[in-house]
Amino acid sequence: MKVLHFSWEYPPSIVGGLGRHVYYLTKYLARLGADISVITTSLGEVSEEVIDGVKVYRVNPFTLRSSNFITWVLNFNYLMLTKAIDLSKKEGKPDIIHVHDWLTAYTGITLKHVLKVPLIATIHSTEIGRRGGIWTEDQKIIHDWEWRVTYEAWKVIVCSDYMMREVSRVFMLLPEKIIKIPNAIELEDIETSSPGSGFKEKYALPHEKIIMFVGRLVYEKGLDLLIEAFNILVNKSKRDDIKLVIAGDGPMREYLISMVYKYGLENKVYFTGRIDDNELFSLMKVSYVGVFPSRYEPFGIAVLEAMACGLPVIVPNYGGPNEVVEHGVEGFKVFLNPCEIAERIAQLLDNVDLRNSMSVNARKKIRNLYTWDKIARFTLGIYRSVLKEVSKRDWKHLWEVKALS
Missing domain, CATH: 3.40.50.2000 (Glycogen Phosphorylase B;)
Structure with missing residues (x-):
């Protein structure tokens, strides 16, 4: 099974818990025999390397005159998307696309439709939860991307019952679409x-x-x-x-x-x-x-x-x-x-x-x-169940459906 993860942070450049989560999850998925790749951003690290059996590809966002955070995020998403399409041409497309939070949502959603590959999204937190509401235009954009990626995803993974309730309420998701997989430690x-x-x-x-x-x-x-x-x-x-x-x-x-x-x-x-x-x-x-x-x-x-x-x-x-x-x-x-x-x-x-x-x-x-081996095995099981569900569907692009009608 070939799985492509997208995360804006990954070792050695880590800001918060998201990067640590993605690192350990992908490391243990690779140990279980899955073919795991990660596309992430670069803060001066090498552009390609293998870390603990995981193929890591880094894109280097442009230095922009604008200090706007959303602009920077869209910039590295474009570069991630370009890298992912290039990899798919060279090595074949992945079986699963897995994005983490809204920061890589644009890439994941686009690839889902271009490659016809199921998308899984892990929501580590929400903008409403982090800020206690939506107060600015940038926050509205972030919230919209969070909603979009949960809508487009085949399954939405969260880490706790607390987050199950939050994403269900905030993004109006059906309970059967949400899966709880707790975090773990090394x-x-x-x-x-x-x-x-x-x-x-x-x-x-x-x-x-x-x-x-x-x-x-x-x-x-x-x-x-x-x-x-x-x-x-x-x-x-x-x-x-x-x-x-x-x-x-x-x-x-x-x-x-x-x-x-x-x-x-x-x-x-x-x-x-x-x-x-x-x-x-x-x-x-x-x-x-x-x-x-x-x-x-x-x-x-x-x-x-x-x-x-x-x-x-x-x-x-x-x-x-x-x-x-x-x-x-x-x-x-x-x-x-x-x-x-x-x-x-x-x-x-x-x-x-x-x-x-x-x-x-x-x-x-x-x-x-709370060990990563247990969490990785559970996640791998989710991947398999999603692929089984997808195999029973006749997945057509929107324009193909319109053409048939």
């Missing part, structure tokens, strides 16, 4: 990472327990709520035994740093910036608790990674992480207010036995349920 990378002697001292003093956050520094991740909660613990509860370590980068960085200085927490909060996976997993292994107070989170790969490293986690009582974490077993589910977040952190700080029990439970759950 246990091999986590198990081979080792903090080493003295690693913790890079981030905290020996007596300090690390409260950890990882994610993009954007509004929807809710890091401002965690800083408020941390302020309660340090300045109101007078705790000196904790350190907040923030791994990640994003447009809210300067604002969040200003919050830290406003509360006088500059010696108790550490911004790491973007760090590689080995450093991240090592940091998770020396931390005490992971807090992920996202206002909007379709799933949350970082939550899975933290749990696999043995971290009890504090997550919202809604959204994707809410479906992963059992309250009081692997962590806590909370309302998103700083006081409750602070209360649950303090409960874990003051009860080592509870914390250690949650640590064991978290590791066990991830190893049993």
Whole structure:
């Protein structure tokens, strides 16, 4: 089976969870014997290479005078489409086209009709969910492309029940068109990472327990709520035994740093910036608790990674992480207010036995349920079922149907 994936990001250039998802999914699909190719954008990497059995092709978007994001997206879609058609002529067309989010929708939809190949779309998040509504012309365009790709796709894949409800409501999709396939993590990378002697001292003093956050520094991740909660613990509860370590980068960085200085927490909060996976997993292994107070989170790969490293986690009582974490077993589910977040952190700080029990439970759950091998096998099954359905249809172009009539 030949499958062609389209993703605007792919290693080594990764901005968020989408690129990590596509990398691991395609890697494990290739391990299962599928012929997998990915067309993505380039930030200076080589134009063609094979990574973990996956053929990767990169297009380099033009440098445009316009700073408009939509223009840039359409630009690289045109280049992706050109590359895909060229590959189809040289190597034969794929059996399945798989796009990820709206950013590669134009390419996927066009190829579907040009090649008569079924399209599958994974919706990792929606513009309405990310922004709390549609407020600008650019957002209207993004929302329209999201609707179009879900309409054109044979199946729409989402990562959680939360996202099933969202895409069904936002895009008016029938339930039978939507398939839930959860995210997963790469246990091999986590198990081979080792903090080493003295690693913790890079981030905290020996007596300090690390409260950890990882994610993009954007509004929807809710890091401002965690800083408020941390302020309660340090300045109101007078705790000196904790350190907040923030791994990640994003447009809210300067604002969040200003919050830290406003509360006088500059010696108790550490911004790491973007760090590689080995450093991240090592940091998770020396931390005490992971807090992920996202206002909007379709799933949350970082939550899975933290749990696999043995971290009890504090997550919202809604959204994707809410479906992963059992309250009081692997962590806590909370309302998103700083006081409750602070209360649950303090409960874990003051009860080592509870914390250690949650640590064991978290590791066990991830190893049993959220591995990429399981997810890839399920995805491959979806591909096969779609091809079986397609084989029973007489697929004609719209103009062919009109000609017959």
